[in-house]
Amino acid sequence: MLEVLQESLRKAPIVIRGEYPYFIHPISDGVPSLEPELLDEIAEHMINIAGTDYDRIVSIEAMGIPLATALSxxxxxxxxxxxxxxYGLEGEMILSQSTGYSKGELFINGVNKGEKVLVVDDVISTGGTLKALLPALEKMGAQITNVIVVISRGDGAAKMRDMGYEVDTLVKIDVDHDGVSILEVAGEQQ
Ligand SMILES: O=P(O)(O)OC[C@H]1O[C@H](OP(=O)(O)OP(=O)(O)O)[C@H](O)[C@@H]1O
Ligand SMILES: Nc1nc2[nH]cnc2c(=O)[nH]1
Incomplete structure (x- = not known):
C-alpha cells in the first residue's frame, strides 16, 4: 500500500533548521522532483477515503497546491x-499560523457559507496550521467533510482529535538526524 510514497520517504534527506531535523521530500517541498506516479497514488488514496461528494477542495500554499490540483x-x-x-477581498478571513519552525498569517478567500469542504495538506507536525484553519473554515459557514494530510510527524493529528477534528493521514513518520522512519501506513496492520 502506498508503495511509491513509502519508497520516496525512505530516500528523503534531512537538513537541520535551528534544532529541528527537517526532512526534504517531493510532497512537502517539491524537490528534487515531484513524479506524477506519486501524485496519482496519493490522489487515488484520498478519493478512497473521502469519495467525491464535496463542493470545494481547500488547501494551503505552497505544498498543498499540487495535491489539491491532482485531486481537482x-x-x-x-x-x-x-x-x-x-488580498483584501470582501469576506477574506485572517488567521495566525504557527508551525514548529515558523509563525505568520494565513488568508482564506473563496469559501462560501454552506459548502461541503475537503481539506488536504502535505504535512501535519505540531498541528498549529490546522488548529487555526479548521475552526476558521467552520466560522465561515463551511461544513468540513474530511481532512486528509499525506505525512504525519509528531503529535499534531492526536491534538486535532482531542479538539474534535478527525485528521486522516496516509503515513506516520519519525525523523531524526539520520533520516525518516515509517511508523504506520494507512490501511496496513502494524
Ligand atoms: O502541523 P504544523 O506544525 O502546523 O505544520 C504543518 C504545516 O507546515 C507545512 O507548511 P509550511 O508552513 O512549511 O509551508 P510550505 O508549504 O510553504 O512549505 C505544511 O504544508 C503544513 O501546512
Ligand atoms: N518538508 C517538511 N515540511 C514540514 N512541515 C513540518 N515539518 C516538516 C519537515 O520536517 N519537513
Missing part, C-alpha cells in the same frame, strides 16, 4: 488555496 483534475471539484498573502 480527478474529481472535477474546484480548489481554494489558503494564502500567506493578503
Amino acid at each position: 483534475l480527478k474529481t472535477g471539484v474546484p480548489v481554494s488555496i489558503v494564502r500567506k498573502r493578503q
